[in-house]
Amino acid sequence: MVQHLSGGSFEERMQTLMRLTGKPWFPFNEWIFAGQVYDSEPKAASFTLQQMRRQTRMQPKVEAICTGLLRLRSQAGELVSTMVDQLADFELIGISSTFLQNMPALALARSIKSRWPDKIVMLGGANCDGEMGRALLEQFPFLDYTFTGEMDVAFADFIEHLACNEPVDNMVGVNGRRANGSLFSGPPALPIEVMDELPIPDFDDYVHTWEDTGHSAHHKLVLTMESSRGCWWGQHHHCTFCGLNANGMHHRCKSNDRFISEIEAVVRKYDAKYLYLTDNILPMDFYGEFVDWARASNLELNFFYEIKSNVKRTHVERLASAGINSVQPGIESFSTKILRLMRKGVTGIQNVTFLRLAREHGILASYNILVGFPNEDASEYARLANEIPKLTHLQPPMAMAEIEFHRFSPYHSNPEQFGLRLKPSWHYEHLYPFEKETVARIAYVFEPDGCGSEPRRYLKPLAEQLRRWANSFRLNSCTLTWKRDGQEILVMDTRPGFGPKTYRFQQFAIDLFLFLDEPHSVRSILNFANRTKEAPPATRKLQEKGEVIISFSAWDFLEDHRRFLDALEQVGLVFAERPESSQPTLPIVTDESSTGGGMQYVALPVPSEHRLFEPGWLVV
Ligand code: SF4
DSSP: OGGGSOSSOHHHHHHHHHHHTSGGGTTHHHHTTGGGTOSOOTTGGGOOHHHHHHHTTTSTTHHHHHHHHHHHHHHHHHHHHHHHHTTTTOSEEEEEOOSTTHHHHHHHHHHHHHHOTTSEEEEESGGGTTTHHHHHHHHOTTOOEEEOBOOTTHHHHHHHHHHTTOOOTTOTTEEEEOTTSOEEEOOOBOOOSOGGGSOOOOOHHHHHHHHHTTGGGTSOOEEEEOSEESOTTTTTSOOTTOOOOSSOOSOEEOOHHHHHHHHHHHHHHHOOOEEEEOOSSOOGGGGTHHHHHHHHOSSOOEEEEEOOSOOOHHHHHHHHHTTOOEEEOOOBOSOHHHHHHTTOSOOHHHHHHHHHHHHHTTOEEOOEEEEOOTTOOHHHHHHHHHHGGGGTTSOOOSEEEEOOEETTSHHHHOGGGGTOOEEEOGGGGGTOOSOHHHHHHHOSEEEETTOOSSOOGGGHHHHHHHHHHHHHOOTTOOSEEEEEETTEEEEEEOOTTTOSEEEEEEEHHHHHHHHTTSOEEHHHHHHHHHHHTTSOOOOOOOOOTTEEEEEEOHHHHHHSHHHHHHHHHHTTSEEEEOOOOOSOOOTTTOOHHHHOSSOEEEEOOEETTOOOOOHHHHTO
């Protein structure tokens, strides 16, 4: 598709394409193809440049993208037709659709069927889970079959039955049409339990297309792989907004041996160095043997994984040493109170600590700040807006996004529990000209009935601070760093609003700074000061010109700890939070001495000798 976007270099067009495939451009990105799906689609055809501008006011380069979208819509028929040209030799054509892909998938299906009525056209993927698969089949007569559930094994059975002319109308996961036009649906395919039995992926077609379309000249080959399905956190504490894993939340994982041999086979065949893991969450076992293998192998691999953010320094070190240098840590917020609303099982201060450790180890973190949760406390956003300037040396979020209410999430399956009444998102009006009951069976994204489209005013200060953070952040120049100077510690601060300043830590302030590498409660800090107070005081160095001295003994600290901690917090050298969550966190990080009740503190500076980010991920 990038070839069909007009204007700019390949990289610029690629960036536009990446933006277009994202949620902020929904429904326009699907709507491009809607004209190819229906004979007439009154509402969908009504978008104008002005309406697009209004809907996407938060997006950068809105004007150029809107114009590009309108042009793409006028070219959609030709785009689809070019793709259909390549399918003449195939009798069965399967199309996969996930998240924002229904309209292009349906446009392709319709075009195939109208050119070759005898070809069998099938639709699968996450957009067919639950009742969606059957509802799509009912509404779109050019689909012969849709599939519901994990079809890895069941699909092969289905194909064998078709090939032998055997009936398929009781087969698991299959929705289809009988010769007389009536529809049938088998029970959904069950989740795959033995992941090791899945085939090794074949990327031949993908790699050829990647080369033929000119992508290989511009960025690295990234292959998608899978080591597990489901979510070990969600199977016990389903995050309220999470609609992944329709019927397969329980965690299933490939064995280390199998997964390692799969990687070796794939990277040797395609000479790939970047592997994008589709897992919802990195299996905890993989911090052991798998990391040891990746560290020792001479394959020079780089991995992307989604992970849980409340991990300790040792885990982050292991990630980096294994080449897991791009992650989606599911941060979502820096407020424990808001994280608790989403049952995320992590605190705000743990998220801040992760970002600092990720920066130290050169790990790219992709995350969003989610807002608009039912029953959220607006004052938390004002408090967060005040905290953000302290964090601007760390990687900023990609966006601040309104929470969505997804099918299969607790919000959707049990809305009364959250005081919600949901209806399909307004976006679908522009994609499906059907009764609302029908749209509700196809939709994946919902919204509270009666909600307005105006953004909440109380979010404005946070949005502004996040915008400044994104603008001031530099990937390769950290603005709050520390280093040793003999026995003392120097902190260099050039963050907007704080620097430029140099702080020299002396006496117990050094021990305290190092102790706050991970979050600690006041009780834990006082215990530490008590253990340290008998140590002989370190010799003091003379103050250099322009330096701010931070110097106090353990005795001084024990007399008035609040004064010293407040002072460090005020100049943004530590992040402080009062945890309010009684929700369990990951067993690997639960440490009563460090996360007990009361205020908690963690140091913010990053070592000046930190690792740089892996550039191969940055151009993708
Ligand atoms: S949001 Fe992530 S951690 Fe939470 S249930 Fe979903 S996959 Fe699991």
